[in-house]
Amino acid sequence: MVEKKKEGEMKVTPWEVSGDIDYDRIIKKFGVEKISDNLLDRIQKHTKDLHFMLKRKVFFAHRDLKFILDEYEKGNKFFLYTGCGPSGPIHLGHLTTWIFTKWLQDKFNVELWFQFTDDEKFLFKNKSYEEIQKWMYENMLDVIALGFDPKKTHFIIDTQHANLIYPQALRVSKKISFSMVRAAFGLKEDSNIGSIFYTSMQAVPAFLPSILKKKNIPCLIPHAIDQDPHFRLTRDILPKLGYYKPASIQDSFLPPLSGVKGKMSSTEANVAILTTDSPKEVERKIRKYAFSGGRDTLEEHRKHGGNPDIDVSFQYLRMLFEPDDKKLAKIEKDYRCGKLLSGELKEILIKKINTFLSHHQKERVKAKNKVDKFILKI
Numbered sequence: 494m495v496e497k498k499k500e501g502e503m504k505v506t507p508w509e510v511s512g513d514i515d516y517d518r519i520i521k522k523f524g525v526e527k528i529s530d531n532l533l534d535r536i537q538k539h540t541k542d543l544h545f546m547l548k549r550k551v552f553f554a555h556r557d558l559k560f561i562l563d564e565y566e567k568g569n570k571f572f573l574y575t576g577c578g579p580s581g582p583i584h585l586g587h588l589t590t591w592i593f594t595k596w597l598q599d600k601f602n603v604e605l606w607f608q609f610t611d612d613e614k615f616l617f618k619n620k621s622y623e624e625i626q627k628w629m630y631e632n633m634l635d636v637i638a639l640g641f642d643p644k645k646t647h648f649i650i651d652t653q654h655a656n657l658i659y660p661q662a663l664r665v666s667k668k669i670s671f672s673m674v675r676a677a678f679g680l681k682e683d684s685n686i687g688s689i690f691y692t693s694m695q696a697v698p699a700f701l702p703s704i705l706k707k708k709n710i711p712c713l714i715p716h717a718i719d720q721d722p723h724f725r726l727t728r729d730i731l732p733k734l735g736y737y738k739p740a741s742i743q744d745s746f747l748p749p750l751s752g753v754k755g756k757m758s759s760t761e762a763n764v765a766i767l768t769t770d771s772p773k774e775v776e777r778k779i780r781k782y783a784f785s786g787g788r789d790t791l792e793e794h795r796k797h798g799g800n801p802d803i804d805v806s807f808q809y810l811r812m813l814f815e816p817d818d819k820k821l822a823k824i825e826k827d828y829r830c831g832k833l834l835s836g837e838l839k840e841i842l843i844k845k846i847n848t849f850l851s852h853h854q855k856e857r858v859k860a861k862n863k864v865d866k867f868i869l870k871i
């Protein structure tokens with residue numbers, strides 16, 4: 494039977510996320526595993542505290558995390574690998590993954606390899622090469638502003654480090670057929686031929702450090718769940734080339750201001766908060782667009798309370814801006830019982846975001862002098 498795509502139906506691929514996202518279905522469909530309490534305990538043994546994104550299941554799934562911890566406990570340290578496709582401004586949704594990645598880097602004291610896929614965005618977006626280069630520079634400032642350690646963080650740029658990456662991508666691509674890529678990514682006969690090759694470039698950082706250091710090093714990839722099809726393929730290929738399968742840990746999407754079921758995207762500027770937004774813009778966007786789980790009238794809200802589960806402002810606090818569990822629980826309780834109003838909840842969030850952004854924007858300016866320190870030199 495042919496399945497028809499219904500209104501609001503979920504679609505999650507590296508290049509399109511749409512519809513109502515159902516994470517339990519994703520877990521089944523992609524074949525990733527939920528992060529068990531036992532694994533959380535094992536992480537906590539090394540990190541002392543548990544990041545709130547783990548406790549609150551913002552990072553909700555993984556592949557082979559147990560292997561990473563087993564090896565780590567044997568003294569075989571892993572490295573982290575994540576990346577950014579530079580095609581526009583950075584928004585809060587991008588930051589979720591990177592903030593957690595920095596926590597992992599600090600707690601486990603490991604290297605991070607950070608890939609900028611300017612080739613990918615040139616191939617998949619209707620933008621010029623020059624425009625992509627401009628966004629890449631801007632995006633680097635945001636990554637650096639988060640405070641990664643330049644001594645342990647290496648930026649690799651697909652076009653600029655082509656001499657290093659391309660020979661390895663070739664080895665990967667020789668093991669992948671067109672039909673595998675077509676199935677994994679939904680590419681079509683008329684897709685451009687660069688896009689068919691592309692996934693081999695994204696596979697490379699998962700084993701490049703092993704090549705450079707001439708020994709196999711386990712790799713852990715923190716990433717948003719839409720990138721999983723790439724790494725499913727990478728995991729099939731790398732053992733054939735003599736390397737470990739990379740492990741991964743996946744987070745859910747920070748929703749757009751318009752509702753909790755989608756993914757924030759910078760192509761819809763009104764429902765995304767950009768890292769360069771002014772305090773006034775943040776105020777305007779949250780007040781005007783942040784979907785509220787509150788009641789229609791003050792009276793009704795006081796009587797029946799609001800619903801934090803569908804309230805975007807509450808969800809931003811839960812996923813990103815209120816690390817303190819007690820404070821979050823109090824906000825939730827007060828909102829549910831009607832003591833806290835939707836407008837008041839929005840003001841709490843606006844303050845949090847603007848405090849964060851004022852610091853981030855200062856660091857972003859300072860980052861201009863640091864870019865060179867981060868770019869890998871070989």
Ligand code: TRP
Binds near residue numbers: 576609613
């Ligand atoms: N393809 C990713 C994007 O579009 C960028 C990326 C490259 C990436 N390597 C990665 C993301 C590893 C997460 C992990 O943004």
